[in-house]
Amino acid sequence: MKETKLCPRLSKAMELLGKRWTTLILYQLLDGPQRFNEIESALPVSGRLLSERLKELEKEEIVQRKVYADVPVRVEYSLTEKGSALEGAIREVENWSQTWIK
Amino acid sequence: MKETKLCPRLSKAMELLGKRWTTLILYQLLDGPQRFNEIESALPVSGRLLSERLKELEKEEIVQRKVYADVPVRVEYSLTEKGSALEGAIREVENWSQTWIK
DNA sequence: TAGTGTCAGTTACTTTTTGTAACTTGATTT
DNA sequence: AAATCAAGTTACAAAAAGTAACTGACACTA
Numbered sequence: 001m002k003e004t005k006l007c008p009r010l011s012k013a014m015e016l017l018g019k020r021w022t023t024l025i026l027y028q029l030l031d032g033p034q035r036f037n038e039i040e041s042a043l044p045v046s047g048r049l050l051s052e053r054l055k056e057l058e059k060e061e062i063v064q065r066k067v068y069a070d071v072p073v074r075v076e077y078s079l080t081e082k083g084s085a086l087e088g089a090i091r092e093v094e095n096w097s098q099t100w101i102k
Numbered sequence: 103m104k105e106t107k108l109c110p111r112l113s114k115a116m117e118l119l120g121k122r123w124t125t126l127i128l129y130q131l132l133d134g135p136q137r138f139n140e141i142e143s144a145l146p147v148s149g150r151l152l153s154e155r156l157k158e159l160e161k162e163e164i165v166q167r168k169v170y171a172d173v174p175v176r177v178e179y180s181l182t183e184k185g186s187a188l189e190g191a192i193r194e195v196e197n198w199s200q201t202w203i204k
Numbered sequence: 205t206a207g208t209g210t211c212a213g214t215t216a217c218t219t220t221t222t223g224t225a226a227c228t229t230g231a232t233t234t
Numbered sequence: 235a236a237a238t239c240a241a242g243t244t245a246c247a248a249a250a251a252g253t254a255a256c257t258g259a260c261a262c263t264a
Contacts, residue, residue, distance in 0.1 A: 002146040006126070011146075013199035014126055020222075024108070024116055036241055044104040044113075046223065051242060071231055072240040082202045089198055092191035097115035100184045122251070138212055148252065153213055173260055174211040207264080214257070221250070228243070234236085 016060060017086075021045045021053050026083060027090050029063065033078035057083070118162060119188075123147045123155050128185060129192050131165065135180035159185070 017023050021043065028034065028042050040050050054077055057063035062083040068074040079086075119125050123145065130136065130144050142152050156179060159165035164185040170176040181188075 002148075004144055004146050006145060007196075007199070009199040009203040010129070010196055011126075012203050013195055017195065018120060018122055018125055020120055023120055024113075027112070037239095040241095042106055043108060044106050046104075046225090047242065048224085048244090049222070070240095072238090073230085075241065085198055085202055086195075089191055089194035092194050093115055093119065093188075094109075094112055096187055096191055097109070097111040100187055101111040101114050139210095142212095148254090149213065150215090150253085151251065154251095172211095174209090175259080177212060205264100207262105209262080210260090212258100215255085217253085217255105219250105219252070221248100223248070224246090226244085226246105229241095231239095233238075 016056065016062070017089075019053070019056075021049055022057070023090060023093070025050070025053055025057070026062070026079065026086055027094070029077060029079050029083070030087055030090065033066075033076045036075050036077070039077065062086070118158070118164070119191075121155070121158075123151055124159070125192060125195070127152070127155055127159070128164070128181065128188055129196070131179060131181050131185070132189055132192065135168075135178045138177050138179070141179065164188070 024043050025039060025045070028039050034042075036047075036050065036054075039045075039054075040047055043050075045053075054063060054065065058065050060082075061080050064078050064080050064083075066076045066078070068076065126145050127141060127147070130141050136144075138149075138152065138156075141147075141156075142149055145152075147155075156165060156167070160167050162184075163182050166180050166182050166185075168178045168180070170178065
């Protein structure tokens with residue numbers, strides 16, 4: 001890939017947030033901890049991709065995964081501090097969309 | 103595709119901004135109007151995709167394209183008002199990346 | 205006047221990502 | 235024994251992205 005003088009931190013951030021569904025998943029989690037199926041129902045994303053994205057976000061410590069040994073098993077996803085710190089950015093996009101998208 | 107109660111405006115916004123390179127192209131344009139080759143050199147994006155993204159952004163009236171009949175031809179891209187209105191969101195992501203990405 | 209260079213793309217082709225839908229696992233209810 | 239549920243996983247097809255070579259209009263150089 002080409003080498004540029006683009007800030008590596010911003011580059012990394014956009015590599016995550018610029019991936020399809022990622023920001024909408026985080027937006028959904030702004031409403032509080034949610035289970036896999038809740039997120040899947042709230043967004044037009046398939047289980048395959050949701051699973052993949054949640055794994056990435058967990059690895060980056062943006063999202064936390066918690067398993068409850070209920071029957072059937074219950075898995076809750078929530079934002080970490082790092083994830084919650086994205087709320088400002090996400091709300092800005094939300095506001096922008098309300099103003100500028102018809 | 104699945105039907106959800108997700109806000110169509112936010113959905114549309116994320117369809118644009120969530121596409122690879124889009125936000126970085128806009129970030130680059132925050133520095134002022136720039137030519138095709140300048141943007142291409144500043145980012146690790148290929149001419150093919152840069153061209154495609156700029157077309158989408160122009161269609162959405164987020165970016166404006168201006169042709170100068172110089173020799174060789176000069177084409178400048180700049181943010182419209184709608185595009186500039188994204189600065190807040192982009193700066194939030196930039197700040198987040200400085201704080202949270204190692 | 206044939207060859208070289210510039211800019212702003214476009215084309216052809218390969219590799220990666222996504223979309224879709226069916227399947228799995230383990231315990232429970234019918 | 236068959237059906238149900240949550241939380242995924244798998245297999246396969248379709249779409250998007252990566253890569254590099256090519257184009258066209260003009261001007262400059264040998």
